[in-house]
Every structure is written in structure tokens, then in C-alpha cells.
Amino acid sequence: GNVDPLTKTIEWGPSTQYDRGWFSAVDVDGPFVVEAHRSLSKMDKWTDKPRPTRLFCHLGILNRETRSIAWGESEKYDEKGKFPNIAVSGQIVVEVHQSHKENALWYHVGDIDAEERSIAWGDSRKYDLGRMPTMDFQGQSIVEVHQSRKSDKLWYHVGTVDAQTRTIAWGESQKYDKGYYPNVSITRITE
Secondary structure, eight states: OEEETTTTEEEOOOOOOOOOOEEEEEEEETTEEEEEEEOOOOBOTTTSSBOOOOEEEEEEEEETTTTEEEEOOOEEEESSOEEEEEEEETTEEEEEEEOSSSSEEEEEEEEEETTTTEEEEOOOEEEEEOEEEEEEEETTEEEEEEEOSSSSEEEEEEEEEETTTTEEEEOOOEEEEEOSSOOOOOOOOOO
């Protein structure tokens, strides 16, 4: 949609189904729209237990005039996880999520292939313990926040994204407040 600052309204494009899943997260930078979600969990017919939840993503190209997105194919990028959060800066994408069973936190760094409308992901890497991770990044700087594993304490990390190695050099985890379901956004990093 397009925001009209005079009327304080949004002129929305049409609602269009692009996939199925749970806990969708989205970010936009320039023409690139990235989305991540958890698969629908199905019961395993042999064990009668839910199958692990897989994580999928889409890369789309935004058309501001028509208020539409040309989505690429759905891509599975991790076998197990929940509560994905995703961000894009330039042609680099970062994703964080909570593991499907324990309270471990994992991340991926990927490169956008605009022509194929896909993302080439690096390995899944564990970086902390906690719940409900969210993050934002700009350039090479990243800020991540999450809940404690067993309480209402909130923690954050500051890190540096290395696009070449598809890794993040994280600083120490710092406690900053109490609460639930944190969220973070950064607009400019000062050097």
C-alpha cells in the first residue's frame, strides 16, 4: 500500500494469497521484499506426533505503481524452527529463529539473486539461548533482541554481518529490561 500523509490513510493494493504457513515475517529494502514463515505442522502417521516445523522463505520484487509483489518460488531454508524473523539490507538477508524443541536461537545470512528471485543461504548457526528473537540490520550492523528462556527478562546482541562468509560476529548478550515479545528496528548506525 501507499501511505497518504495528509489523510493519514493507506491506499492498499489487492489482497493476494502467495503461500500457506504460520508466523510470517516480512521486510522491504528498495525493490526487494523478503518473507519467512513456518510450515504447517502435520502429524507423522508412524509416531502420531507432530513433525518438526520447517522454515520457508520468498523473495519478491515490489512494484510500487501497481501495489503488487512478483514473488519467487517458496524455498525451504531450514529443517526445524519456529518464530522466524527476517530483514534485508541491500542484497543481503539475515534471518533469526527459535529452535523447534529447545530454546536455542539460530541465524542464517543469505545473498539475493534478483534475477532468479531467490536467496542463497549460508549455514544455520546457533548464537544464544532464548525465545521469540527479532532483529534488524543496516549495512553490516545488526541488533537482535529476545526473551529469556524461562522468565520475562529481555536481552539484546549487537553484531557485524560478514556477507562474504555469511556469518555474524556477535557481541555479548546484554540484559536490558523485562517484558514479552520484543521487537526492534534500526534506522541509522553512527560510526
